[in-house]
Amino acid sequence: MTEITHWADVVAEEATTKNKKNVISTGITPSGHIHIGNMREVLTADAVYCALKNKGEEPDFFYIADNYDPLRKVYPFLKEEDYAQHVGKPISEIPCPCGQHKSYADHFLEPFIAAMETLGIHPEVKRTDELYKAGKFVDAIKTALKNRDAIAKILEEVSGKEVQEDWSPFNPICEGCKRINSAKVTGFDEAEETVSYDCPACGTSGKVSMTGGGKLTWRVEWPAKWKILGVTAEPFGKDHASSGGSYDSGIRISREIFNNEPPLPIVYEWIMLGEKGAMSSSSGVVVSISDMLDVVPPEALRFLIMKTRPEKHIKFDPGQPLLNLVDEYERLRDKEEPSEFEKRIVSLSQSKDVKQSKIPFKQMVTIYQVAGGDLDKIDAIAKRSGFDEDPEIINLMAHNVGLWLDKYAPSFAKFGVKDTVPVQAASLTNTQRAFLKAFADELLAADKELGPEDIQRIVYETKEPASPISKKMEEYAGGEIPAEEIDTKNFFSAIYTALLGQPSGPKAGWFLTSFDNSFLVVRFKEAAEYRP
């Protein structure tokens, strides 16, 4: 097979042949909960950024928070009476829903920035309101206003939509009602760097500065940002990519108005949530990124994005398939002789700032439930199972697993170790009772720590009449045990019944090593005597 090049390296290759220095940019409007789909954008950008660095480049990586955009409407998660008055105002200028953040925008932005940290993504974060307020857009605003007609013509040609007579590439913030989407531009003064307007909504007329007095409309602002930041590559969702969409118009505005070459587009597909369809804030199909990071180890989430080409749909299902995803990642990470391509995916999934426990997620699912979620017990079990790790890292994964079990795990993956002998123990047969007693003796008699294989072996030795456990069973049963009852299935079942109150569970040897030996001895003896 010919060597496969990872998509991020393909993009990086193309970028380096086109540009001497590359600037990756990405931007999201923090108008609502930022979800896992948005994370694809920054992770896609991060992949290309890493690939460029691996090629010896020194690229820049910006994350632009479009917090100067207006609040479009009162979203379902907002209170009508609180936010109706703020519709149309820039989200950087309206109050935070919880009162803990500087602004509405920061309320959603801050958790997202924290999530990027968790995932090992470190772009230079810029807020659009700060760029405007610092005057970075002044030149672009002047250029746009002077070329208003040419831009309007491009927009009409590209999008096929008629541009309104009173359209302007600049949206002033009305000083009367503070809205950014209602005032009509009536003129501008290039030397004074001001724009004058009439606001039909509140009747105000006035003059605002090009520095912080308003913003360019999206289709013009995007190419302006390319020029101002020198963007050479940018991932964006397919909504911008369609013909007549904002990338199309952006190309022409960039070249014809700003005299600047547009960035290399990296179009990515949407993440579908299970069977529910596309992730979308408005339809309510949404898993916020913090919800996701509560459950998925960061490297596994990176892995999901890295292994899939951007233009492919990703089906994300936080139930059983999530377990498989994490498992797949762990297997690949720990693979002895991975291919170059596999190594590449793993290395892009890792980040030096992100640590993930070596304990397989699946095993943690068992450990966690054995320990009943108690962190000290989990640490102890992990040690006993041979994982010598920083408790902090173990606890992080335990936290993930606990929430996963609580929120998404399918019922067959769940079990609970009963605090006392479960009532189901009443149904144990005499042979099973004899087995439990004999088994407890074996555990007690063990002169060393029993490993998973040892435990499995002891159970299977019941089939051998000469084995110590068989002899003890006969003793306890008070006579010879009928051959048809010597069935390991019976015995495993007894073990699960005594601990869980159900006839099956995680592979016994590995399951039992998660427990303290003396606890098992007591429990098995009790269960063997249990009569309601």
Add this chain to the structure above:
RNA sequence: GGGCCCAUAGCUCAGUCAGGCAGAGCGACUGGCUUUUAACCAGUCGGCCUAGGGUUCAAAUCCCUAUGGGCCCGCCA
């Protein structure tokens, strides 16, 4: 109406840029570890690469067309 993306094993997908033996993981099945349980190891099964045409010595790959699915063209990635 205009456009974009996707379609490869039961499932999830690599492989398409740059044409050269049809691939991986999971699942299933079989076996191994003195051993039916959600661990481990080895192996097997599994595909008209959605369909039809074209280019080529050679096509999953490039070019047309069709079908199915997803989506965009009102500032939701």
